[in-house]
Amino acid sequence: MYNQILKAKPYVIMLKKMDYWYWCRYFIDLYRICNYKCSYCETIESRGVKGLHTVPGLPDKKESIGLGLFSDIYSPNPVENKVVQSLLNFLYEKGYPISINTKSEYILNDIDIIKEFAKRDMIRVTITLLTLDPELSQELEGQKLKPRKRIEALKVLTDEGIPTGVSITPVIPMVNDERESLEKLITVVKKNGAKWILFSGYNPTKEFLLNPKWEKVKLLHKNSNELNLRYKKAKSIILSAVFKENLPIRIPRINLNKNTNGYLLNRITEYLYNISYLYELLDHKLEALRFRRATYAINEIDTPIKALIIQNKLGYIKGINPKIEAIIKEIAVNDGSSYYEKLLKKLKMEY
CATH class of the missing domain: 3.80.30.10 (pyruvate-formate lyase- activating enzyme)
Structure with a gap:
């Protein structure tokens, strides 16, 4: 009809x-x-x-x-x-x-x-x-x-x-x-x-x-x-x-140009939010909340993220504690996160 x-x-x-x-x-x-x-x-x-x-x-x-x-x-x-x-x-x-x-x-x-x-x-x-x-x-x-x-x-x-x-x-x-x-x-x-x-x-x-x-x-x-x-x-x-079935539980983010500040920011927020989601699935609600807040905070900054990393000013951002700061720096250097991989491995072991 x-x-x-x-x-x-x-x-x-x-x-x-x-x-x-x-x-x-x-x-x-x-x-x-x-x-x-x-x-x-x-x-x-x-x-x-x-x-x-x-x-x-x-x-x-x-x-x-x-x-x-x-x-x-x-x-x-x-x-x-x-x-x-x-x-x-x-x-x-x-x-x-x-x-x-x-x-x-x-x-x-x-x-x-x-x-x-x-x-x-x-x-x-x-x-x-x-x-x-x-x-x-x-x-x-x-x-x-x-x-x-x-x-x-x-x-x-x-x-x-x-x-x-x-x-x-x-x-x-x-x-x-x-x-x-x-x-x-x-x-x-x-x-x-x-x-x-x-x-x-x-x-x-x-x-x-x-x-x-x-x-x-x-x-x-x-x-x-x-x-x-x-x-x-x-x-x-x-x-x-x-x-x-070896399937991901998140949509891989679209990232177009590795040579831009936007690419690095997208990768960092992608990993931080995915870590938050893993904590949520592991029933660690407080850690999930911490990483989610950090993701929102990073996504709203005006200063290029690379500059903040080089100047060691990530800690000035509300919600970025030393552990999250170290994770961000690793992502910036390696385009990946061992912290995320370990957490995902832990989740897979539980299920």
Whole structure:
């Protein structure tokens, strides 16, 4: 029933702080409300949400632009998706790297321009996939989004050399968190070329919990201890399966020019935030918070990061303690972090 689908009208959203999930601060949405209206999602409108505001244009600096923050950029109506192709052509011509998050196989209609982005390592694509079960998928996401079609799209994209991963978001306790389902999903997406796996929990909407179909989820959310145990088990299942398949749990950041100050800053913030995420997965909340705050602080400085390192002034930045300062200096010298590698090894040993 395409007459009920909104018309595409691009607008730019700027976040107060960088989104370190997709490595973007600027996003472009085409719809104020998502066309798919999945049963678990609020399909939030961007207006009135804290920490962001719409802006008249894109940044002068050629930083990564996220496509689809509150709504999927691909509509169930193929006619509307002509706007997406025009948008992609514009961003490519202007030299902006992009990160696409979608549930739609219609992304394949734009594969020619997407391949051009990939040739210059200017793109990351993440396909949301909650389950391989078509019946469960229909209950959660409606009839227009089919797991099989997304798996096919994943394979085509990766076969064409386009960096593409999968997001199991959200993991809903007692719905799509069973061991067999998650392990099979991760095995299948790896087989079809996925380059990373993202996952997160679920903050249920009132409408979802009021649906009699999900009564068991509602009851579980009334028992915080049982809920936490369920999430802990799901995390263990996912991490074990992901590490078994040797898949990353973060999207590799796009970095275009190693000879610029921006490259070094991006690498440092990438490592610091990834360390924060590892601590979060290890349930070391305080350390996770320390590294996250350091990441935000480093990302907001005006002075070139290399100058601060040479002048030994990193310690003047709020949130940069001696340990984090040493990690930053190692990244600057080696373009890598032994601290991160040791922490990742520890996480893998636990799962």
